[in-house]
Amino acid sequence: MKISVDIDCTPEEARAFLGLPDVAPLQKAVMDDVQKRVMDNLSAMDPETLLTTWIPAGMQGFEQMQKMFWSQMTAGTKSKD
Incomplete structure (x- = not known):
């Protein structure tokens, strides 16, 4: 016997349902830091x-x-x- 279940939900809803942490704020903070470092180091790239x-x-x-x-x-x- 084979049973399949299709669940239509967003990734955020799936994380909340499974009890996984919301890492969006952490990811945004890390990406902001990476962007700041890249922009700061671009001044060293002038000819x-x-x-x-x-x-x-x-x-x-x-x-x-x-x-x-x-x-x-x-x-x-x-x-x-």
Whole structure:
């Protein structure tokens, strides 16, 4: 024997019927906090700030790579003398 029951209710009504907590206020508070953090951090995404943040590290890495190449090249020429 097979019995099926169709219940037509909203999610809020189902949560209330099953005794589950209403998490809508908590979800709204969390989403408001996330939105505030995203908006605050958008100021760090302007091109000038990105360049000043990335270029020094990139240039330092490039200079280190150049020094490594030059030291390898000069080491090769010194050993042939």
